[in-house]
Every structure is written in structure tokens, then in C-alpha cells.
Amino acid sequence: MKKILVVHYSQTGQLTDIVDAILGPLASDKSIQIDTLTLQPKQNYPFPWATQTFCDVFPESVEGVPCELAPLDLDPDARYDLIVLAYTVWYLSPSIPVHSFLQSPEAGRLFKGTPVVTVIGCRNMWLLAQERVKNCIRELGGHLVGNIVLGDRASNLVGVATIAYWMLTGRKDRLLGVFPKPGVDAADIRGASRFGVILRKALQDDIRSLDQDVLNAVGAVRVEPAYIIFEKRIMKIFRIWARFIRRKGGPGAPARQRRVRGFFYYLLVAIVVLAPVATLGAKVTLRLKKARIDKAIDYFSHNDLEP
Ligand SMILES: Cc1cc2nc3c(=O)[nH]c(=O)nc-3n(C[C@H](O)[C@H](O)[C@H](O)COP(=O)(O)O)c2cc1C
Numbered sequence: 001m002k003k004i005l006v007v008h009y010s011q012t013g014q015l016t017d018i019v020d021a022i023l024g025p026l027a028s029d030k031s032i033q034i035d036t037l038t039l040q041p042k043q044n045y046p047f048p049w050a051t052q053t054f055c056d057v058f059p060e061s062v063e064g065v066p067c068e069l070a071p072l073d074l075d076p077d078a079r080y081d082l083i084v085l086a087y088t089v090w091y092l093s094p095s096i097p098v099h100s101f102l103q104s105p106e107a108g109r110l111f112k113g114t115p116v117v118t119v120i121g122c123r124n125m126w127l128l129a130q131e132r133v134k135n136c137i138r139e140l141g142g143h144l145v146g147n148i149v150l151g152d153r154a155s156n157l158v159g160v161a162t163i164a165y166w167m168l169t170g171r172k173d174r175l176l177g178v179f180p181k182p183g184v185d186a187a188d189i190r191g192a193s194r195f196g197v198i199l200r201k202a203l204q205d206d207i208r209s210l211d212q213d214v215l216n217a218v219g220a221v222r223v224e225p226a227y228i229i230f231e232k233r234i235m236k237i238f239r240i241w242a243r244f245i246r247r248k249g250g251p252g253a254p255a256r257q258r259r260v261r262g263f264f265y266y267l268l269v270a271i272v273v274l275a276p277v278a279t280l281g282a283k284v285t286l287r288l289k290k291a292r293i294d295k296a297i298d299y300f301s302h303n304d305l306e307p
Contacts, residue, residue: 048170066100111142
């Protein structure tokens with residue numbers, strides 16, 4: 001009997017649907033047991049979000065400051081053949097409940113010596129979040145053997161508008177009747193079972209030799225070259241804002257709310273004015289530094305960590 005542990009946190013259920021689709025082919029196999037750990041913050045993050053609360057989680061997301069989680073409903077000394085760590089991205093970082101779990105003593109015991117596959121359900125920017133998760137898994141003694149990413153199909157600007165609409169109203173329909181539906185396309189979620197077929201075979205053979213290129217051949221990871229440049233630039237500014245806001249207090253502190261509002265206005269300007277300029281700039285950089293960018297695409301498509 002092979003044992004899999006799925007660890008996940010999903011607000012709207014989108015990530016849960018993705019995980020269920022991927023694990024479908026394994027769930028129907030009687031020689032595989034799947035245990036699920038659903039992370040539960042002690043103080044829940046409300047959905048739909050109020051704009052202020054949505055921005056208030058920004059500094060702790062970026063700085064990796066943990067929240068309190070409800071006691072984990074599993075034996076941390078249980079041994080698994082594979083851990084599937086499914087997470088969403090908040091501000092280019094793993095969501096707070098997931099990075100909180102990765103800092104818990106239980107995660108250390110569970111991950112030590114265990115192969116891990118990450119599943120990311122996000123809009124489109126996950127590269128730096130995955131670098132953080134790669135680091136955590138390595139520090140915990142786990143072995144990252146695979147990565148599967150599902151993101152929105154929409155272009156960057158359209159995606160910002162549709163996800164903001166979804167997150168702030170809770171409605172997953174077409175904004176103004178003209179925009180595409182927010183989130184990961186339902187057909188992409190259904191189609192994710194193809195990754196499960198590969199995982200099942202690898203689990204039967206030797207999950208440690210799971211080949212990311214085999215997953216990538218069916219679309220597990222697609223790196224958008226411009227985002228390699230964007231994410232690094234945005235993160236530099238995010239770190240400054242995060243430090244600036246946290247100087248006035250922790251999550252929800254009244255003293256920091258003016259700065260949180262300032263960050264919101266910065267985000268608006270960044271999206272409407274800076275993003276189009278940056279897109280043009282990135283196009284130029286991509287041409288000039290093609291060899292370097294190709295190397296970076298290859299790096300972000302695989303599971304090793306930069307030395
Ligand atoms: C506070 C917040 C920040 C987010 N930041 C990003 C981001 O930086 N990159 C990205 O691709 N998606 C981002 N998203 C979208 C999420 O990764 C995810 O797609 C969405 O929240 C739905 O996930 P769910 O399964 O938890 O409902 C963000 C969502 C939230 C709530």
C-alpha cells in the first residue's frame with residue numbers, strides 16, 4: 001500500500017478542485033491511500049475580501065510571518081511515500097496558512113526524507129513563491145520531485161481585473177458581461193487528471209525518479225519569460241513596502257492602516273501605469289538577454305535550487 005499525504009489551503013475551493021482533479025486517477029486505485037490535511041488558520045481569512053483586509057495580509061505574506069493554525073489533524077510521525085503540497089500564491093509568496101505550516105515543527109517531522117510534489121493554483125505569478133517553497137522543503141529535509149502549476153488563461157491586465165472582482169465581491173461570473181470568467185478555466189481543472197496518471201505510474205515505479213520533463217511535456221509548468229523579470233522587480237519594491245507597513249504594527253493594527261491604504265493606491269498605479277511600461281521594457285530585455293533568459297526559463301521549469 002502506497003501512502004500519500006495532501007496538504008492544502010484553499011479559500012474558494014478552486015485549489016481543492018485542482019488537487020481533486022490531479023489525484024482522481026490515484027484515488028480510484030485501491031493500492032493507494034490518500035490522507036488529507038486541510039490547513040485551518042485560527043483566525044480565518046474572510047472571503048470575499050474587503051479591500052483593506054486584502055491589502056493588510058500583504059506584509060506578512062511577503063515577509064513570511066506565520067499566522068496561528070488550528071491543531072493539525074494528523075500524526076506528524078506518520079510516514080508517507082509522497083507529500084502533495086498544494087498552495088496558492090499571495091503577493092508572489094506562498095499563502096500565509098501554507099508558509100505558516102511549513103514553519104511548524106510538525107512539517108519538519110512529516111517532510112524529513114519524504115518526496116514532495118508541489119501543486120500551485122494561482123493567477124499567473126508563482127516563480128518566486130516556488131523559490132521560497134523549494135527552500136523550505138530543502139530545509140525540512142524533504143525532496144522536491146515534481147511541480148504542477150495551474151493559472152488563469154487571461155492576459156496579465158485582464159487577469160488582474162477579473163481576480164480583483166472575484167476576490168472582492170465573491171462572484172465568479174464575467175465582470176460587466178464582457179471579461180472572461182475569473183480563475184483557472186474549468187476545462188484546465190478537469191484536464192489536470194493527466195498529471196495524476198503520471199504520478200500514479202511514478203508512485204508504482206519509484207516516485208523519487210519522477211521526471212519533471214515528463215510532467216512538463218503535458219504542460220505541468222510553463223514559464224512566462226517576462227514574469228522572470230517582473231517578479232524580481234516587483235518583489236524588491238514589495239519588500240520595502242512590507243517593512244514600511246510592519247514598522248507600524250502587526251496584522252490588523254490600527255496604526256498601520258494608513259500605510260496599508262497607501263500600498264493599495266501604489267498597487268493601483270503600478271497596475272494601471274507601471275505594468276504597461278514594464279511590459280515594454282521587459283520585451284526589450286528579453287531580446288537583449290536571450291541566452292540568460294533561456295537559462296532562467298529552464299531553471300524555473302525544474303526543481304533544483306540555485307546554489
Ligand atoms: C491576497 C491575495 C494575493 C494574491 N496574489 C497573487 C499573486 O501574487 N500571484 C498570483 O498568481 N495569484 C495571486 N492571488 C490569487 C491566488 O493565488 C489564487 O488563485 C486565488 O486566491 C484563488 O485561490 P483559492 O483556491 O484559495 O480560492 C492572490 C490572491 C489573494 C487572496
